[in-house]
Amino acid sequence: MNFEIARKRMVESQIIARGVSDRRVIEAMLKVPRHVFVEEAMAAQAYSDTPLPIGEKQTISQPYMVALMTELLELKGKEKVLEIGTGSGYQAAILAVMADRVYTVERIRPLALRARKALDSLGLLNVNIKMSDGTVGWEDEAPFDAIIVTAGAPDIPQQYIDQLKPGGRLVIPVGTQFEQVLVRVVKQEDGSVEREDITGCRFVKLVGKFGWSSDD
């Protein structure tokens, strides 16, 4: 299997054809080898139009969802970005090639360790991974230009709004444990927020102090 050809097809048929137009997002999706972030046995499916299991009952998101969420962050290259839910590290890799610095939090240790290895193997050294409950954000590194949450939350934790710079963007799935709405929040210069509902989606649960209380 030629991964480069598979990746190009993925970008054309799943990303561009569905309306993602930010050149920098398209370039990042063409560049980052998604198959590096899934188990070897699943490498052949890495470019298919679907989420895939990554172990620990978690998933790597569908490529289109990664592209859409990233586009909503409006990254130009100089940003400091926070991701909650490192998972495989694929979304973090996309952010790493599009922004200046990436801070990502994962609560499941084996996933954080595997993501670190995959990111290191690609030389993406501008990604910091922390093993902890990301529902409280990353206070020590705040404020951020953009925050992306890749697990479904019951509500928007106030910490995320507090840790955004004025003008900053937050993208987060909000809803029940079974289905959510992808929400974008833009923090205004005066500190107020503007909320926009983007589309329906399905993510694994955001589990923690300001998320769901367990992952049963």
Ligand code: SAH
């Ligand atoms: N962005 C990932 C997709 C991750 S799936 C990727 O590109 O592969 C969601 C991840 O969020 C899971 O790995 C899950 O363990 C993690 N997660 C859930 N609740 C969390 C929390 N409170 N803090 C940090 N990570 C959390």
